[in-house]
Amino acid sequence: MPVVRTASDGFRWPHDYASSPAIRPHKSSVWRRLSSLSLTTAFSGICCPPTAAHMAVAGFAPDVGSKMDLHYHNSIEWSNECNAELYSLPTPPVCRHQDIAAFLTTETKDLLKSFGPDPTLKELEYAILRRPGALNLVAPCLNHRDESGQPKLCPYIRSLIHVAGPPCTDFSKNGSEQKLLGKTTIHLLCWIALLRDLRIPIILAENVEAWHWQYVASWLPMYDCDSTVLRNVTHGFPVERTRRFTIFVLKDSYELSRPLGGPLGIEASLSRQMDSSHSYLDYMIAKPAELDMELLWASTRDGCSSLSPLSTSDQHAFERSLVPYERKHLSGHRRDAPGVAYTMSQNPDRRACHGKRRILHTLTAGQHLIFVDPLNRWASARELLSFQGFPVYNEWLTALCADQPYPCCSFNFSRLSMGLTPRDRRHMTVQAGNSMHTGVVGAALVWILAFCHERAAPVPRALQQHGASAASTESASSSGSIGPTRDSTMLVPYVESGASTVSASKRCREIHNESLSFSCLFNSMSSSKKRRVCSSNPPMAALPIDNGSDGSLGPPIRLTDGSDGNASCLVSLSSIGSCSPSGSSNSSARVGFDSLFKRMSGSRRNADTPVSSSFAKRQRLS
Ligand SMILES: [Zn+2]
Numbered sequence: 001m002p003v004v005r006t007a008s009d010g011f012r013w014p015h016d017y018a019s020s021p022a023i024r025p026h027k028s029s030v031w032r033r034l035s036s037l038s039l040t041t042a043f044s045g046i047c048c049p050p051t052a053a054h055m056a057v058a059g060f061a062p063d064v065g066s067k068m069d070l071h072y073h074n075s076i077e078w079s080n081e082c083n084a085e086l087y088s089l090p091t092p093p094v095c096r097h098q099d100i101a102a103f104l105t106t107e108t109k110d111l112l113k114s115f116g117p118d119p120t121l122k123e124l125e126y127a128i129l130r131r132p133g134a135l136n137l138v139a140p141c142l143n144h145r146d147e148s149g150q151p152k153l154c155p156y157i158r159s160l161i162h163v164a165g166p167p168c169t170d171f172s173k174n175g176s177e178q179k180l181l182g183k184t185t186i187h188l189l190c191w192i193a194l195l196r197d198l199r200i201p202i203i204l205a206e207n208v209e210a211w212h213w214q215y216v217a218s219w220l221p222m223y224d225c226d227s228t229v230l231r232n233v234t235h236g237f238p239v240e241r242t243r244r245f246t247i248f249v250l251k252d253s254y255e256l257s258r259p260l261g262g263p264l265g266i267e268a269s270l271s272r273q274m275d276s277s278h279s280y281l282d283y284m285i286a287k288p289a290e291l292d293m294e295l296l297w298a299s300t301r302d303g304c305s306s307l308s309p310l311s312t313s314d315q316h317a318f319e320r321s322l323v324p325y326e327r328k329h330l331s332g333h334r335r336d337a338p339g340v341a342y343t344m345s346q347n348p349d350r351r352a353c354h355g356k357r358r359i360l361h362t363l364t365a366g367q368h369l370i371f372v373d374p375l376n377r378w379a380s381a382r383e384l385l386s387f388q389g390f391p392v393y394n395e396w397l398t399a400l401c402a403d404q405p406y407p408c409c410s411f412n413f414s415r416l417s418m419g420l421t422p423r424d425r426r427h428m429t430v431q432a433g434n435s436m437h438t439g440v441v442g443a444a445l446v447w448i449l450a451f452c453h454e455r456a457a458p459v460p461r462a463l464q465q466h467g468a469s470a471a472s473t474e475s476a477s478s479s480g481s482i483g484p485t486r487d488s489t490m491l492v493p494y495v496e497s498g499a500s501t502v503s504a505s506k507r508c509r510e511i512h513n514e515s516l517s518f519s520c521l522f523n524s525m526s527s528s529k530k531r532r533v534c535s536s537n538p539p540m541a542a543l544p545i546d547n548g549s550d551g552s553l554g555p556p557i558r559l560t561d562g563s564d565g566n567a568s569c570l571v572s573l574s575s576i577g578s579c580s581p582s583g584s585s586n587s588s589a590r591v592g593f594d595s596l597f598k599r600m601s602g603s604r605r606n607a608d609t610p611v612s613s614s615f616a617k618r619q620r621l622s
Pocket of ligand 1: 142
């Protein structure tokens with residue numbers, strides 16, 4: 001087990017994970033998938049997941065770390081300040097959405113309004129999860145504007161991996177503990193509905209230990225689910241944080257070959273031992289100039305007794321800059337637990353909130369100041385971010401990648417230089433308290449990249465439904481259901497997103513989670529049931545869905561009915577490739593396929609740019 005002796009060792013987690021016995025055999029495949037990761041996020045705050053991904057690269061291929069080709073498609077983040085950080089990332093999201101409820105259709109929003117100010121869980125479930133078409137898969141984007149200058153409606157892309165920290169206040173001990181009756185439930189349900197409609201292959205959710213992951217899983221029956229609790233301290237970080245990590249893996253596409261928990265799990269395999277000499281104090285490396293800025297902020301506040309700005313030249317400056325309630329809290333904390341760190345927003349007479357001698361207690365959004373008694377000062381805003389594993393100092397970047405340090409997080413860039421408002425310590429403090437830890441999210445990401453594999457192509461459902469033998473492709477072909485791979489030249493216009501592997505496992509999906517074999521769908525174009533969904537509601541526009549250079553999914557296309565952006569079904573090109581209208585003796589299949597193909601071709605021609613250049617264009621715009 002690697003030993004963590006210094007904070008720099010703490011930041012070298014990618015190297016330790018990469019050389020662990022569990023990951024080492026998969027190092028090259030992790031690197032291959034990591035180097036061009038296809039990612040989307042929701043509720044990710046200052047965006048730990050892409051930061052962790054950028055950092056992880058250092059452990060797998062340090063010489064090419066800065067060349068990582070991250071495909072970060074969409075983010076959904078409520079906070080303006082966090083959105084500014086998302087904009088400042090080394091690889092910002094192509095599209096940034098602010099409100100997950102903006103994905104709801106007008107009809108759904110009206111229905112929710114009709115329930116009054118306090119809808120019940122059943123009402124919310126009915127409106128968002130039980131009703132077909134409750135969501136659009138497009139929403140206003142902060143990065144793009146239409147001709148009239150309004151936020152453009154941009155699609156949420158089906159990435160390979162989606163990482164989210166759904167709102168936790170209703171499940172947190174520090175929050176309301178109302179659980180599913182809380183105010184954030186509506187956002188949780190929107191998130192579930194969005195994922196269910198998109199069918200993102202791999203979803204990683206981070207939340208507090210009490211999070212109702214089983215409830216979420218009950219709405220995602222098409223996913224296999226595994227959940228575990230990870231602790232910062234076990235991974236060699238001297239800051240308490242216990243969080244539940246849950247992975248949802250799309251059943252018919254991917255599988256998790258090694259469990260998240262237990263003796264073979266993440267914590268058992270990627271843990272690191274903290275040396276007895278190492279403590280959270282090793283992370284406190286702010287230089288006098290930075291601390292003087294903290295003092296300037298503090299000593300100019302109303303209520304501060306200092307008559308002039310204080311500086312670090314005065315060894316009691318931090319204490320002297322406190323306002324009355326902070327002084328009271330500090331003396332109470334010191335009385336109860338001398339020589340450790342304290343959360344200054346908490347009144348010790350009501351609630352003890354302090355760390356241990358070597359371990360800092362859990363950071364929270366409302367912490368205000370973390371006063372560190374042994375140093376007789378509070379932690380600077382950047383130090384708080386360091387406690388969450390953000391490489392905000394050059395020292396941490398150098399520890400991560402000594403030969404060629406490269407930027408990993410938004411805080412490695414100046415917001416001012418990007419035309420944004422400058423950062424302030426108040427927001428950074430809240431962000432640090434809300435964030436996940438990069439090294440722990442990194443462990444979960446590395447685990448996914450090492451042990452989430454594409455499944456071997458399953459037996460197409462059409463074969464099963466028609467009673468044909470799984471192995472008897474030929475007999476299926478002669479019956480017109482399944483044939484040899486179709487001439488791929490017809491598919492060329494749709495294969496520009498870079499993915500190439502043809503797999504027969506993908507099926508046409510109707511938005512309401514029924515799934516059909518693609519070939520079965522077209523054979524049944526005349527049947528009233530299928531027609532209702534696919535013929536009388538003709539697919540008009542195709543939205544590209546990227547699944548990364550992994551390529552293993554094949555490039556699916558989302559077909560929309562063109563009126564309100566609601567998807568009517570999902571079609572993977574690879575499944576088109578596996579259906580053979582040309583080799584089919586069934587003319588209705590041929591007609592169905594060709595007419596759909598023409599509609600798709602037409603809509604593609606009408607689209608302004610092909611998939612790849614559209615992506616590149618958006619990337620440039622952002
Ligand atoms: Zn956009």
